[in-house]
Amino acid sequence: xxxxxxxxxxxxxxxxxxxxxxxxxxxxxPVFWDMYGxxxxxHYFLETNFTNLFPNGNGFTDNGYFPIYTLYLALLFKVxxxxxxxxxxxxxxxxxxxxxxxxxxxxxxxxxxxTIVVLLLTLIxxxxxxxxxxxxx
Numbered sequence: 532x533x534x535x536x537x538x539x540x541x542x543x544x545x546x547x548x549x550x551x552x553x554x555x556x557x558x559x560x561p562v563f564w565d566m567y568g569x570x571x572x573x574h575y576f577l578e579t580n581f582t583n584l585f586p587n588g589n590g591f592t593d594n595g596y597f598p599i600y601t602l603y604l605a606l607l608f609k610v611x612x613x614x615x616x617x618x619x620x621x622x623x624x625x626x627x628x629x630x631x632x633x634x635x636x637x638x639x640x641x642x643x644x645x646t647i648v649v650l651l652l653t654l655i656x657x658x659x660x661x662x663x664x665x666x667x668x
Contacts, residue, residue: 539643543634546650547627554619569601570618576605577613630654 538545576584584598604621611617630650637646653659 538647542647542650543627543630546630546654547623550626550630550654551623554623555616557619559615566618569598569604572598572601573605573608574613576602577608581605 581602584602604618607617607621608614630653633653634646634650637649641649
């Protein structure tokens with residue numbers, strides 16, 4: 532397999548690795564204000580040892596949905612410790628999964644070169660970056 536074929540086949544993985552490097556570079560940057568609620572709720576789950584899965588009566592905002600991502604974040608904090616870089620890395624599996632699915636979707640309708648361009652444009656699009664990077668710059 533030559534380099535061009537490798538890049539075409541694993542463009543999602545290459546883009547995911549590049550995105551991981553960006554997230555790791557900024558892993559000491561404080562979380563953005565709208566993500567603070569999830570970190571605060573995850574910390575609450577740790578303090579109560581996951582006994583109350585609906586913390587609405589304790590000064591927390593009711594978002595109207597079951598806090599699955601917040602529980603995932605709390606589990607990561609329990610395993611790796613309550614550290615900022617864990618919050619930053621918690622979004623990476625979802626981002627890499629999205630890139631993988633996007634590549635397979637684009638391959639159905641676009642050429643391999645166009646698919647790579649779509650992946651790269653997705654990574655630099657401000658809306659994608661704002662919703663997927665767990666930090667503010």
